Amino acid sequence: MFPKTALVALSFVAAVLGQQPGSVDAENHPRLSVQQCNANKSCTTLNREVTLDSNWRWLRHNVANTYNNCYTGSTWNTQYCSNPATCAQNCALEGANYAGTYGITTSGSSLTLKFTQQGPFGKNVGSRVYLMESPTAYQMFNMYNQEFTFDVDMSNLPCGLNGALYFVQMDKDGGMSRFPNNKAGAKYGTGYCDAQCARDIKFINGEANLLGWNASPTDPNAGKGQYGTCCDEMDVWEANKMATAFTPRTCPMRGTSCATFDNRYNGICDKDGCDFNNFRMGDKNFLGPGKTVNTNAKMAVVTQFISGSNGLLSEIKRFYVQNGRVIPNSYSTFPGLTTANSLTDNIYSTQKTLFGDFNDFADNGGMAEMGRGFEKGMVLAMSIWDDHEAEMKWLDANYPENKGPQHPRLIRALDVGAPAYVQANHPNASVTFSNIKFGPLNSTF
Ligand SMILES: *[C@@H]1O[C@H](CO)[C@@H](O)[C@H](O)[C@H]1NC(C)=O
């Protein structure tokens, strides 16, 4: 039998540029239909598919009839991975058993991601998939002056977990043409990047990220190398049953960053982002079980990306639709923000001052830069994850903890978001995304 599959518990955001395509397990992407709508609200169904990010895949020595791991748990096999380029040549990313190993299933327009899955080779934790336009290319999105709508069911997604739907500015082919060492490409989910400059990515720019690699102190399936891979990120949805936020995070100098420049505010991206979290913005009764937007049931989430008179992206607006009723996003209850239920550069800067946060979004180009990211084309990612860095406190608890009541995200007890806790208590948690629609403003709902 094969050695245990190397599975990765995702911490923040991870990406892999992968190397060789595998030859042991076939890669069959789960089908997922989406809808493209026009100004007349008439929508066309597109038959699409999703692929699993390469960081989760079995990485094996690429020799016929051998099943030796190139990477196991949080450790590189130095026999095949003595240096970054050799490792990329020696090692292959294998096809995924989506349902059995990873708990990823689709049906029609619906995608379900299960938090943990006990598979034939061990326990998988979390997953991240990308929407494909074809078997070998990602679907690219430019949401500038457009609208994106999906249904989400979070009734089985408790505190401490995150069911995320977001855009990142990855290459359409997963980086194959820019980095010839990467022979696996988008088909195998390569080329992830985001505004955290994630360093847990095993392959970046066609090379293994094994220099300076350190195992995670808390996650048996992850580590960090000396490089991170950085790009614009639009978090349309980061949420669980108790809390939600939408957050642009900009990265005007897309590329690879080095750990030595990893300082939160001196790096090349806005890691904090410009978030609208209903609870933190003051309306504690807006979203949750039995609240105005009731997370015990499915809801449609509408996000509009609106250009200003200067022709640049200026505002991100949110609506919900539940039981046939359109529900505008909640308004902030804080002085100076009571007319704010969307995100603009002005709202964000008022909010940063109010909360005593550093405005790194403005330093990284603000809304206009988010619009430029879309003009280059962004890839749609959907994931479920627990948080080894901050136990998801930034979403549904008090964070940073020493900030006190000035920083009102206190929803839950602090200890119930720890990965060990959620994995032990909520192994069968899941999120379902469905009915994805996109098109001009006011075309999808
Ligand atoms: C909307 O409908 C009108 C009338 O049927 C048609 O002329 C127009 O081309 C349609 N617009 C789009 C964007 O499909």
Ligand SMILES: *[C@@H]1O[C@H](CO)[C@@H](O)[C@H](O)[C@H]1NC(C)=O
């Ligand atoms: C999770 O699901 C499995 C399989 O259906 C079941 O055996 C187990 O008891 C469930 N665990 C929890 C904590 O609900």
